[in-house]
Every structure is written in structure tokens, then in C-alpha cells.
Amino acid sequence: MATGRGRLVQQHCRGLRALRWPLGGGGAAPGRAGFRKEPSVKGAAGRTALQQYARWEKDCEKPPTNCSVSLDRMPPEILLKIFSYLDAATLLCAGCVNRRFYHLANDKISGLGWVIILKEKSGREHVLKHVDLSINDASATAVWYGKHWPRLAALSGLDLCGVMPVFMHRPKTPSKNGPRWHSLMAEYNLSDLTGSTMIGCDGLIRIFCLNPGLLVGLWKREEELAFVMANLHFHHLVERSALGSATVPYEPPPHSPLLDDNPEYGLHDYQLHVDMHSSGISYLSGTFRSLCTKKGYIENGYVKLVVISFKNNTEHIPLIGKLGLFWRTDVFDGYIKSCSILDVTLLDEYGKPFWCFSSPVCVRSPRSSDSPDFLGQTYNVNYMDAEGKVCMELVWIEETEEYFVVSLVLYLSVAKVNRWFGTKY
Structure with a gap:
């Protein structure tokens, strides 16, 4: 039997477990939940309006009986054909709907992605396209890694850019070797990377955070680059990835x-x-x-x-x-x-x-x-x-x-x- 501090911990745990709210589905916390107001009406006409409102709401919750086709249930070949008529920016938006749309929208159609440009102090540049990309509820995570990184001591900076084909024939797959439009999203200083904020480590690497949203991993033994991870919030992501230039980031319209x-x-x-x-x-x-x-x-x-x-x-x-x-x-x-x-x-x-x-x-x-x-x-x-x-x-x-x-x-x-x-x- 638990006594003293142990009993208090058990009571706190039981209380918290009983009050858990659904996570992962965008649920609201207890006491913070949004609510829907019903129409404010009075008298006989009001009661009739409420009855109509209740019937309408009930009907909306019923699955359609005369139509079994929805966009998400369409065969992938049909969706791919639809997506082939969309431009890169619209495809990126479609890819944020769910995982299925993401994979279809990126099936050799849009050609839009992200690169990092590693800049050496000598002026030489290394352009690397992302290796992995994952979609989250509110952001995308792009990752770069490889065996042939330039030496960290030779680097002065890193540019993060969105890229898309300059010439794109919508029904065709964009050429891998064709010209690309670069949209600068952020610039980072690597001249003193180890002097920036280290947020964690394990037996092999140390990781450093550079604002905004960049994570750089260094091998512990060699103090050289292991990987780079960019965390991209969806807000204005399409515009930032496609509407800037190689030297000037996209600027949103002035806020009124x-x-x-x-x-x-x-x-x-x-x-x-x-x-x-x-x-x-x-x-x-x-x-x-x-x-x-x-x-x-x-x-x-x-x-x-x-x-x-x-x-x-x-x-x-x-x-x-x-x-x-x-x-x-x-x-x-x-x-x-x-x-x-x-x-x-x-x-x-x-x-x-x-x-x-x-x-x-x-x-x-x-x-x-x-x-x-x-x-x-x-x-x-x-x-x-x-x-x-x-x-x-x-x-x-x-x-x-x-x-x-x-x-x-x-x-x-x-x-x-x-x-x-x-x-x-």
C-alpha cells in the first residue's frame, strides 16, 4: 500500500488519466471546447424554425444514399489525371490535405521541392535537394543527408530555397535536368555553428537549432555535418517556396x-x-x-x-x-x-x-x-x-x-x- 508521497502521486495520476481528452484529432481541451449556437428564435414561428433546423442538421449527418462517389474514393489514376492540370503551388496545397493526396500530388508531377545551398568561404556553392520529406498536421519536414558533405570549417553559410521547374508541361513529368526557379526562404550563418544552441545529443551526434526552424546534426567524432532538417510551417509555405527569387525572400502583402x-x-x-x-x-x-x-x-x-x-x-x-x-x-x-x-x-x-x-x-x-x-x-x-x-x-x-x-x-x-x-x- 502506498503511503505519503506515493499516495499523492497515485491520486494525481488517477485524476489526470480520468480527465484525458482525445489527442491527435484536433480535439479541444476540457473547458476550452468550442460550441455551436442554435438559432435564437421565439414563439410558434421560432419553434417551427427550430424543428426545421433540427431536421436539416440530422439530414446533414446522414450519409448520402444516392451517391457513393467522393473525391477521396476515386481511383488513383483519375486523381493523377486531375492533378496533372494543377500548377505547382496548387499541387502543394493539395498535398497537405492528407497522406494519400500528398503521395499522389508528388508522383512526378509538380517538380516542386526544397534545396539547401551550402556556401564555402571561397565562394564555391553546393546545391543539395532534400532526401526525405514528411507531412505533419501543420508543417512539412525536409531532411538532407549524404556521404559527401563539404567540410564544416570551409563553410560560411546555408541558404534554404524552394525550387520548381521554369518550364513545365503539365501532362508530362518535369525534366530533372531542366532549369529551376529558386525562391529563397531563409539564410543561416554556419561560421560559428558549434557556438549556437545545442539542444541534444546521443552517442553519435550533437544537434543544433538555428532560427527559423533549422536543425543541424554534427558527428561527434569528426565535428562534421551528418544531416540537416528544415521544419516548414504551412502558413504561407506555398508562397515562400515559389514566389521569392534566388536572392530575395517572398514578402507577404502589407498587413492592414x-x-x-x-x-x-x-x-x-x-x-x-x-x-x-x-x-x-x-x-x-x-x-x-x-x-x-x-x-x-x-x-x-x-x-x-x-x-x-x-x-x-x-x-x-x-x-x-x-x-x-x-x-x-x-x-x-x-x-x-x-x-x-x-x-x-x-x-x-x-x-x-x-x-x-x-x-x-x-x-x-x-x-x-x-x-x-x-x-x-x-x-x-x-x-x-x-x-x-x-x-x-x-x-x-x-x-x-x-x-x-x-x-x-x-x-x-x-x-x-x-x-x-x-x-x-
Whole structure:
């Protein structure tokens, strides 16, 4: 029989397991779920309208009886013929619908992909096309590896570009040797790679994170490149991959401020979708709705948006499986504990993307924590860029050998909020 600390841990585990909510399907956390309002009507006419509404809603839920054909059920030959009339940008959008569409849309049709350009200090350049590509809920992950990398000491930088054929005859497969249009997406400095942020290691490699969203693996023994991984959020991915030039990235249209009809109310009705994953394995996937904060809830130049509160254990959620980042090369593959890819998609009250990113993150032990000791060892997952910060607190439950997310807070740049709404917080 458990006593003292052990009994408290058991009680906490049972409570959290009972409150688990569906992950992986974009479900909403308890207390954050969106809801659908029925029409507000009164009297006999109102009752009739409600009855019609109920019948209509019921009919919509029934499968069609006179039609058994849907786009997703079409034979692959028919879909390939349809896709052959689409341009590269539209094909990339179609490939993000589901895995079947992704494989069909990339079946020697579009010719669109991603390359890295390794730049030597001497001026020589090495252009490498991605070897692996995986599609996640909110991002794509492209990976490069090989046996003939240039020496790291000779490199000065790395450019990430989208590429597509300059001349493409839609019914035909694009030529592998034809000219390609390069769209610069990001530039990275490699002159002091080992001085940047190392987020994890195993017996063979060390991995370093370069913003935005690039992961570089180095062999421990030789201190040379092992692989490069680019994490590409879907927001504006088509435009960034196809509409820039070789030297100038794509610039989205200027943002027109969305006038806040009640600036004293603060932020309200925000929606967050968050994913943690690696190589097609999802550790966390969920949607949080009706997020809000009062005006004046500002800390050090950031608007604080609480998604999961430590004080409310009904909001605490588990990570599924053993958290880690899988890597591979043409010689070895491996697994780095406590690392993953974090995708964040934050929508404002109008449903417009307010803040989106995909980046490698790692779990670290904090210097101090407000969490009670009886819950278990606490850890932090943090991310920061020019637009905001993500602070996630995890608790490791020894009894069940799993992490629980007990706190998730977004810190949005006040400058970004003011630009977005044309306000002065």
C-alpha cells in the first residue's frame, strides 16, 4: 500500500488519466471546447424554425444514399489525371490535405521541392535537394543527408530555397535536368555553428537549432555535418517556396490593421493548435479555443495568454509515448531523448493566423519551479522569436513513466499586437 508521497502521486495520476481528452484529432481541451449556437428564435414561428433546423442538421449527418462517389474514393489514376492540370503551388496545397493526396500530388508531377545551398568561404556553392520529406498536421519536414558533405570549417553559410521547374508541361513529368526557379526562404550563418544552441545529443551526434526552424546534426567524432532538417510551417509555405527569387525572400502583402471594436476588453476568442512530433510520431496534438486575456495583463513587453493553468488540474494533459527526436543518414540512424518538433498555430478572434512557427525544441530541467514536489520532477520546454514566447511546464510521473503538461503560457509581443490591431497597449 502506498503511503505519503506515493499516495499523492497515485491520486494525481488517477485524476489526470480520468480527465484525458482525445489527442491527435484536433480535439479541444476540457473547458476550452468550442460550441455551436442554435438559432435564437421565439414563439410558434421560432419553434417551427427550430424543428426545421433540427431536421436539416440530422439530414446533414446522414450519409448520402444516392451517391457513393467522393473525391477521396476515386481511383488513383483519375486523381493523377486531375492533378496533372494543377500548377505547382496548387499541387502543394493539395498535398497537405492528407497522406494519400500528398503521395499522389508528388508522383512526378509538380517538380516542386526544397534545396539547401551550402556556401564555402571561397565562394564555391553546393546545391543539395532534400532526401526525405514528411507531412505533419501543420508543417512539412525536409531532411538532407549524404556521404559527401563539404567540410564544416570551409563553410560560411546555408541558404534554404524552394525550387520548381521554369518550364513545365503539365501532362508530362518535369525534366530533372531542366532549369529551376529558386525562391529563397531563409539564410543561416554556419561560421560559428558549434557556438549556437545545442539542444541534444546521443552517442553519435550533437544537434543544433538555428532560427527559423533549422536543425543541424554534427558527428561527434569528426565535428562534421551528418544531416540537416528544415521544419516548414504551412502558413504561407506555398508562397515562400515559389514566389521569392534566388536572392530575395517572398514578402507577404502589407498587413492592414484589424480595428479592435473594444480595445478595453483585451484579447479574446483566440484559438491555438499545438503539435509536438518527430518522424510521423505525434506526442501531442490538440486545439484550445476561447483563449482570452484582459487588457493590462502585460509582463515585460509581452501580453500573457494562459492556455493551460497549473492551478486547474482538469486542463493538464499527457504526452503520448516516449518523447524523442528520430534522425537518420545513409549510414546510421538514431534517437535523441527529450527533443521534438513543436508546431504552433495561433489564430486571432477573426480566425486569421496571428503567430505560426515550426521549430525544434528540447525538454530541460528548470533552475527553480513553483510545482509541488509530490507531483514529480518538473521540466520546461521553451521557445522564443521576435513575435513571442512559448513556455511549457511538464511533470514526469515516475509511476506511469510519462510526461504531463501542467502549464502552457504564450507571451505575445506587445509591439506585434499593436501592429496587428492598430492599438497602443
